[in-house]
Amino acid sequence: MKNLYFVFAFTMLYSCQENKSSLALDSKFSKEEKIDSTHIKTLFNSVLTEGKSYEWLKDLTSNIGGRISGSKNAEKAVYWGKELMEKASLDSVWLQPVMVPHWVRGEKEIANYSINGTEKNVPICALGFSVATPNNGVLAQVIEVKSIEEAQALGEKMRGKIVFFNRPFDNTLINTSSAYGGCVDQRVSGAATCGAFGAKGVIVRSMTNQIDDNPHTGVMMYGDLPKEHYIPTAAISSRAANILSDDLQNNPGLQFFFKQNCKTLEEVPSFNVVGEIKGSETPENILVVGGHLDSWDLGDGAHDDGTGIVQSLEVAYLFKKNNIRPKNTLRVVFFMSEENGGAGAKKYAELATLNNENHIGGLESDSGGHTPRGFSIDANETNTALLKSWTKLLAPYGLHDIDKGGSGADISPLKNQAVTLVGYRPDSQRYFDYHHTSIDTFDKVNKRELELGSASMASILYLMDKYLFTNSPIKP
């Protein structure tokens, strides 16, 4: 037995040794790459021993919690964010006024139906911007469909009915965002489609890979639909969606009831929270890093997008802490109202134009706080190639997936040929377990995963600051 232990111990230690040579001292690195590699290692060491993001996030989620745009909590979050940036010793911190939508959920929603004499209560939640049901709710037959196209084809058949959109996530897609992207049109456009044909309401399967009892809220839009055709719409949990679908097979005539009294109030004044470290060489060039400060109302907005904002600020904190003075101005933005229309993002881009600001790059974290996987690049070909060339510097930290793709909703209004926009891409497997639900809470966030994300973001911004120029001549 003792012999075996030696084998065991040896094997374990052998397999455990971190290949330090792959970091700072890799012989395949150029002199400049060795310097970069050392800086990147410093950023990671720093965050993993002195990181602040986890305690910031705990504070935000436990002392403020959910903070839907227009709410008292969103207002609190603005001042919380401003104070936090000031404490982090940024060179300047300010608020950017912006008018934001104010939608309120009202009382807890109710849904149920009877089948074979048994009443089944159904977990639902109103979708953001939905109108209320009449005071006594909506009671109607249900037609199940799998797509907008299928609903449209129903035409007049849906008049007076509740349309039930039930296309599930394609679980074979490895990146769960792809599955979300393939389903979310049901949530966004379902009610607009069916309102036009006189449906009484729309129920949408929750946007998740999981089969569970949590309804997932999220934005919906009536688009160009005349107001008198607006119909109420809600998300139903994935398990309840499966059960309802089965029940409809046997009882196509079942009457579904739901009631909600959400409403859209007048717009409310709010703010983006902005802070920056002034660039030491070309302060007129701006690199922006951010996430969104608002969240949905059901949970505490931990992964969406509390993690993104604390990581964005931690980037600046790590630069300060490690005496990395950016050549260009590094600006941190906590955007307001991403979930409810992106008014903050639009305002930020408007002001950038108005003030003749020269943004050379942006980085957004709005895909949760899980373990790092890479970055998605929205830039011209030259800069895309430049960023991809950094993979060897970033791969030791799990950042292998550095590919062309979208960046994020808050920075994409800055898009033009000269601006390099980047989305931080953590592992996606768990994200839609919590997304827009009451269980998007602090306990779902792992300290190291969160911190590794901050250092990943700081590392690519360090490289962007060093190598990226407007109109992108590649600096040797």
Next chain:
Amino acid sequence: MKNLYFVFAFTMLYSCQENKSSLALDSKFSKEEKIDSTHIKTLFNSVLTEGKSYEWLKDLTSNIGGRISGSKNAEKAVYWGKELMEKASLDSVWLQPVMVPHWVRGEKEIANYSINGTEKNVPICALGFSVATPNNGVLAQVIEVKSIEEAQALGEKMRGKIVFFNRPFDNTLINTSSAYGGCVDQRVSGAATCGAFGAKGVIVRSMTNQIDDNPHTGVMMYGDLPKEHYIPTAAISSRAANILSDDLQNNPGLQFFFKQNCKTLEEVPSFNVVGEIKGSETPENILVVGGHLDSWDLGDGAHDDGTGIVQSLEVAYLFKKNNIRPKNTLRVVFFMSEENGGAGAKKYAELATLNNENHIGGLESDSGGHTPRGFSIDANETNTALLKSWTKLLAPYGLHDIDKGGSGADISPLKNQAVTLVGYRPDSQRYFDYHHTSIDTFDKVNKRELELGSASMASILYLMDKYLFTNSPIKP
């Protein structure tokens, strides 16, 4: 606002589209690689839509739970495993008898100390194979050290004292297994070191990156120490270790008390559970895949190593389900007593030699059930290069880290030049949050992450089966 939504929706969809061309249809792939890529995609699609491992794991953890070797639960787990393999329609299933250690924890451990008139209760747990304290416990002064060497240097000064090993994980190591490897000697050898010098007991900081209240058990060894010098040893939670260390600064003379009545009983007959799919071309060549069936007693052994065994069986299930008949024999092994000395692994290797079995490769999953990252290869240079060349086929599934390294404690006794041993390496960030504690439970396992692991393992075994030969000529 509507315009912005289009930007938002476009960005989201653009960033979400899974690059299918990187899978089956990559133009850079050879004809054979395209076939392999298609098979691999089939394995992933299959597990993500029809996977069984999650429900198997739920059954094991909720209906049996912790299953330390020699226990009634370990015995139950053996028959559970055998029945499960039979249900999975393997060609044959059998048990391999093996004698295993039988250590029992006894009553819940107690530890406390008084400081400034306040008694502090301390979360501890006996380490596996530790002796009990005397019935009335151990009460003694504490000497804190950070290493085995520092303890050895104390020599006679530790006589009559409790030695407190308090070297924390190096959190700057990205792979948490490296941090574990750098600390675990304190747990394994602390008591043997200090018993030789007449210490009364040893307390060891828990092996974790977290600061929390969960003590982490794990194996310790007295080695060649004469029995009369055996001293009791326990793990203390990381938070309590920090507090004790602070308290010792101010009160170096404080008296620490702990009591435990664990003991090592006679060895017990137990079993490895073995099943196989017979090879279609060279059935005499064996590829083994496995994890360990036993666990520590404190939690339910979910990540350690419930995930490993259900993934191993799911590999065979996926082969069957998708009509992939291996050329070589694919053998699934649930090893017994990995945590308590590896008797099952040793027995398996003994029988392999005795029966003149020809193992050409092995794959072990014993690093938790988190999101896939890669594989660690323990093989000759040729086969190492061969396996590394598969990275392009596996990278679309997050499997980028395919590097030389150890495989695992249960398959490493099979090691020789002709055998290619591989360790499955999921993301390590959360693993030591749960490892060997009461919170290693089913709720910490994510269904998709678990299933992606099964398909990752099935994919590399598919490739090993196709391309790997004894003495490793690389088949074109």
